[in-house]
Amino acid sequence: MIDFSSLAVRRRQRWRQVRDRLATLLISACGIGVIVAVLAIGVFLVMAAWPLFSAPRVTAESASPGVEVAYPLQAPLPAGLEAWLREQRLERPPRALDERLWLAEAHRLARIDLAGEAPTLVARLPVVAPERRISAVASLAGGRSLIIADDAGGLRRWLVEERPPWLRLAKTYRDRGTPIEALWVRPGSRQFLVRDAAGLSLYDALAGERWRGELPAGEALGFDGEGHLLWRGEGVVRRLAIEAPHAEIDWRTLWLPQPYEGHAAPQQRWQSAGEGSLDEPKYGLTPLAWGTLKAAAYALLFAVPLALGAAVFSACYLPRRLRHRLKPTLELMEALPGVVIGFIAGLVLAPFVERHLAGSLALIVLLPLAMLLAGGLWAWLPTALRRHLPLGWAGLWLMPWLALWVALALWASPWLEAAWFGGDLRGWLAASLGLDVEQRNALIVGLAMGFAVIPSIFALAEDALSGVPASLGEGAQALGATRWQTLWKVLLPAAGPGVFSAVMIGAGRAVGETMIVLMATGNTALMSVNPLEGLRSFAANLAIELPEAVPGGTHYRVLLLSALLLFLFTFVVNTLAELVRRRLKRRYRRLGAGR
Amino acid sequence: MPLPRRRLRHLPWVALLLIGLIGGPLQAAPPIAGTLHSTGSETLASLMLRWGEALEARHPGVRLQLQASGSSTAPPALVAGSTRLGPMSRPMSESERAAFEAAHGYAPLAVPVALDALAFFVHRDNPVAALSLAQLDAIFSDTRRCGAAAPLERWDALRPTLSGDISRYGRNSASGSHGVVRRLALCGGDFRLDVGELMGSAAVVAAVGSDPRGIGYAGLGYLRSGVRALGLVGEDGTVVRPTAEAALAGDYPLTRPLYLYLNLVPGEPWPPLERAFVELVLSAEGQAIVEELGFVALPPPRLAAIRREIGLAPP
Numbered sequence: 001m002i003d004f005s006s007l008a009v010r011r012r013q014r015w016r017q018v019r020d021r022l023a024t025l026l027i028s029a030c031g032i033g034v035i036v037a038v039l040a041i042g043v044f045l046v047m048a049a050w051p052l053f054s055a056p057r058v059t060a061e062s063a064s065p066g067v068e069v070a071y072p073l074q075a076p077l078p079a080g081l082e083a084w085l086r087e088q089r090l091e092r093p094p095r096a097l098d099e100r101l102w103l104a105e106a107h108r109l110a111r112i113d114l115a116g117e118a119p120t121l122v123a124r125l126p127v128v129a130p131e132r133r134i135s136a137v138a139s140l141a142g143g144r145s146l147i148i149a150d151d152a153g154g155l156r157r158w159l160v161e162e163r164p165p166w167l168r169l170a171k172t173y174r175d176r177g178t179p180i181e182a183l184w185v186r187p188g189s190r191q192f193l194v195r196d197a198a199g200l201s202l203y204d205a206l207a208g209e210r211w212r213g214e215l216p217a218g219e220a221l222g223f224d225g226e227g228h229l230l231w232r233g234e235g236v237v238r239r240l241a242i243e244a245p246h247a248e249i250d251w252r253t254l255w256l257p258q259p260y261e262g263h264a265a266p267q268q269r270w271q272s273a274g275e276g277s278l279d280e281p282k283y284g285l286t287p288l289a290w291g292t293l294k295a296a297a298y299a300l301l302f303a304v305p306l307a308l309g310a311a312v313f314s315a316c317y318l319p320r321r322l323r324h325r326l327k328p329t330l331e332l333m334e335a336l337p338g339v340v341i342g343f344i345a346g347l348v349l350a351p352f353v354e355r356h357l358a359g360s361l362a363l364i365v366l367l368p369l370a371m372l373l374a375g376g377l378w379a380w381l382p383t384a385l386r387r388h389l390p391l392g393w394a395g396l397w398l399m400p401w402l403a404l405w406v407a408l409a410l411w412a413s414p415w416l417e418a419a420w421f422g423g424d425l426r427g428w429l430a431a432s433l434g435l436d437v438e439q440r441n442a443l444i445v446g447l448a449m450g451f452a453v454i455p456s457i458f459a460l461a462e463d464a465l466s467g468v469p470a471s472l473g474e475g476a477q478a479l480g481a482t483r484w485q486t487l488w489k490v491l492l493p494a495a496g497p498g499v500f501s502a503v504m505i506g507a508g509r510a511v512g513e514t515m516i517v518l519m520a521t522g523n524t525a526l527m528s529v530n531p532l533e534g535l536r537s538f539a540a541n542l543a544i545e546l547p548e549a550v551p552g553g554t555h556y557r558v559l560l561l562s563a564l565l566l567f568l569f570t571f572v573v574n575t576l577a578e579l580v581r582r583r584l585k586r587r588y589r590r591l592g593a594g595r
Numbered sequence: 596m597p598l599p600r601r602r603l604r605h606l607p608w609v610a611l612l613l614i615g616l617i618g619g620p621l622q623a624a625p626p627i628a629g630t631l632h633s634t635g636s637e638t639l640a641s642l643m644l645r646w647g648e649a650l651e652a653r654h655p656g657v658r659l660q661l662q663a664s665g666s667s668t669a670p671p672a673l674v675a676g677s678t679r680l681g682p683m684s685r686p687m688s689e690s691e692r693a694a695f696e697a698a699h700g701y702a703p704l705a706v707p708v709a710l711d712a713l714a715f716f717v718h719r720d721n722p723v724a725a726l727s728l729a730q731l732d733a734i735f736s737d738t739r740r741c742g743a744a745a746p747l748e749r750w751d752a753l754r755p756t757l758s759g760d761i762s763r764y765g766r767n768s769a770s771g772s773h774g775v776v777r778r779l780a781l782c783g784g785d786f787r788l789d790v791g792e793l794m795g796s797a798a799v800v801a802a803v804g805s806d807p808r809g810i811g812y813a814g815l816g817y818l819r820s821g822v823r824a825l826g827l828v829g830e831d832g833t834v835v836r837p838t839a840e841a842a843l844a845g846d847y848p849l850t851r852p853l854y855l856y857l858n859l860v861p862g863e864p865w866p867p868l869e870r871a872f873v874e875l876v877l878s879a880e881g882q883a884i885v886e887e888l889g890f891v892a893l894p895p896p897r898l899a900a901i902r903r904e905i906g907l908a909p910p
Contacts, residue, residue, distance in 0.1 A: 262738030272768050351805040424758050439806050522791025544767045
């Protein structure tokens with residue numbers, strides 16, 4: 001006889017087990033998948049940025065038969081110039097040719113302009129110490145930089161100028177050493193090879209020496225089409241393959257001021273040239289990092305007081321019933337897409353603020369003052385009226401009051417500007433405070449991004465504040481503390497770490513925010529604290545330039561490096577915030593919170 | 596199971612039809628294959644690259660090998676015969692042409708393929724009508740390679756009745772216009788750091804339209820009602836208005852024709868590779884790429900004239 005019921009039970013039992021295992025598998029696969037995805041993105045960024053910092057390699061290999069010199073070591077002189085030089089009885093001194101001709105004469109360098117009918121000598125410039133002799137000159141692509149080597153081993157980069165003093169020293173790669181015999185500029189790049197008695201070095205115009213090795217026996221012939229050096233030794237042609245695609249990048253060129261062409265002083269600049277362009281690319285990350293932090297700082301400056309105020313109001317002052325209504329409403333703000341906020345900020349708010357600049361700036365001072373004034377006036381009000389304006393509802397009746405002041409400030413804006421600043425506030429700011437004004441500036445970003453960050457700060461801070469065990473606040477009030485004292489001395493210190501982590505999360509959000517910064521600023525890679533000037537953040541820069549960068553190129557890899565930095569920064573900030581929050585939870589438990 | 600078998604019965608026919616469809620045209624015209632070498636202008640590099648891609652899409656098996664280190668590298672390469680295509684952003688000089696003729700015995704064929712043109716815009720209430728290139732350089736550049744001694748910071752320096760700081764708007768550095776202004780108006784120098792970098796020419800025009808102190812550059816076709824395009828003051832004091840006609844006539848200095856130089860023996864039929872390439876460049880598709888990259892496409896009548904001149908069938 002078969003026991004059907006036990007069979008059914010056993011089957012159900014087995015099905016339960018299978019379902020449990022299946023669910024466990026699926027859920028853990030999802031969880032691990034997310035973690036792996038995050039790690040994979042990190043690994044991808046590291047892998048993409050890594051080649052930037054790998055050392056250049058120069059390897060001797062046998063040249064394929066039929067390889068030809070595409071670029072001679074020194075550009076041949078045009079026929080007319082050759083004759084002119086012979087006429088001038090100049091034998092073959094070290095020289096460089098670009099739009100001009102540079103001829104070495106002992107320790108001086110002659111600049112000969114070729115634009116006119118006949119070559120004209122412009123100046124003889126002492127570029128090395130009188131006791132030395134120039135041993136080699138080379139002109140970098142574009143003809144804006146000269147590399148000058150001397151027989152005492154000095155190697156310097158000079159920038160060409162259109163006005164006297166004609167040349168300006170930009171960088172001393174080395175001052176002394178083995179006398180330098182020859183300089184060869186790699187075609188299509190800003191790298192050059194330096195041959196001295198002891199060996200061969202590869203330099204980058206910005207980063208300096210990137211490789212040094214043995215000098216092969218024989219003589220250099222020239223560069224082939226790909227920029228590798230062809231070399232004849234012991235009767236066979238060999239090729240020195242130079243693998244230095246990212247030679248201009250090291251931590252100094254990324255973060256420190258560099259002597260760029262056309263600028264009198266070293267500069268921190270982000271101005272990428274197109275890939276394959278001969279213009280000097282400027283990959284200074286400092287202005288971008290500065291812009292990122294500046295945008296975040298102004299956003300927090302605006303968002304933190306408002307969000308914390310709202311959180312305190314909701315957690316401590318509002319009746320529970322209303323609180324449950326307010327929270328979702330505020331969180332609705334988060335649903336607004338960044339593009340929309342950025343668009344409104346850039347195309348509506350920015351021109352408006354610029355038109356009413358005096359009024360808008362006055363408001364920053366006026367609004368807090370108006371609130372103080374309201375507080376003062378309230379204390380003077382007759383009791384009957386005071387009962388109609390309860391303090392707990394101050395938020396409501398303050399609104400018309402503040403709106404009145406906003407209207408007043410905007411109405412008085414032209415008058416203010418005319419009376420105090422001669423009708424031109426921008427000119428006055430530039431002349432007397434040295435502040436430039438741009439239409440799309442950090443103030444606008446601060447407002448727009450602050451608006452976007454408020455919900456996340458509010459939500460976390462509100463959680464932290466309302467999580468403080470009620471017994472603490474009630475105890476303080478029972479002992480006679482005022483609302484302010486309870487808040488300032490008891491609730492805020494208790495919830496402090498939570499509030500801190502809320503601000504951190506807000507900072508993380510502000511640093512990573514892309515579209516608002518992109519649309520509300522002019523994306524100018526400036527380094528100033530001036531709130532009326534623009535900025536360029538990492539995220540906006542990535543959005544602008546990454547689609548156009550050639551994958552695998554230096555520009556692309558530097559962009560991904562900045563993405564990695566952004567990722568790490570947000571990761572660290574968020575982790576820190578999370579750790580702080582966890583500690584806070586433990587503390588509440590110790591303090592006897594119900595949950 | 597009879598049903599699947601019945602379905603399968605048609606398979607050979609379908610396969611045959613497919614082979615016929617794909618293989619037919621291939622048999623009709625011999626496929627064009629091989630490698631096309633090009634040496635020359637850096638300005639044209641992006642265009643050549645895109646045209647090369649389009650050519651590869653049209654004729655799989657064709658490859659364009661590009662070397663772009665400057666227009667001046669084109670004539671020597673054409674003379675030496677190491678390339679048959681020489682893209683140049685300027686016409687060949689007399690001596691370059693002479694060297695080519697000395698080597699080959701005939702003149703190189705110059706085909707205009709696109710125009711490079713931009714305009715500077717100001718707010719419609721701004722009374723400034725025209726500026727010189729040196730003034731634009733002094734406004735936009737901090738290297739001032741065109742020779743101005745001091746930067747221009749304020750509008751009153753240009754016209755005493757005006758006041759206020761100049762706010763500068765431009766395109767992002769990845770755009771073609773950014774590069775064109777750098778080359779043509781800034782003499783190859785650097786932009787100031789406070790030149791706004793906006794996404795798209797339309798955004799530049801919108802920003803200038805909302806800023807009475809603004810000045811910005813964009814492609815010629817972006818003129819809107821809120822802004823005015825500035826004329827350019829030449830060295831002799833004459834003002835050239837930025838119009839497509841002036842650009843096409845070569846009067847507007849922020850324009851230049853871009854050329855493709857070819858080494859072709861006159862009177863002989865064109866080699867199929869070069870023919871396919873020039874055919875593509877002077878087609879609607881090729882000119883759409885020109886527009887896409889921020890250059891000015893050749894107007895259709897001019898295009899037809901060029902095609903007629905070099906013996907291509909009308910589009």
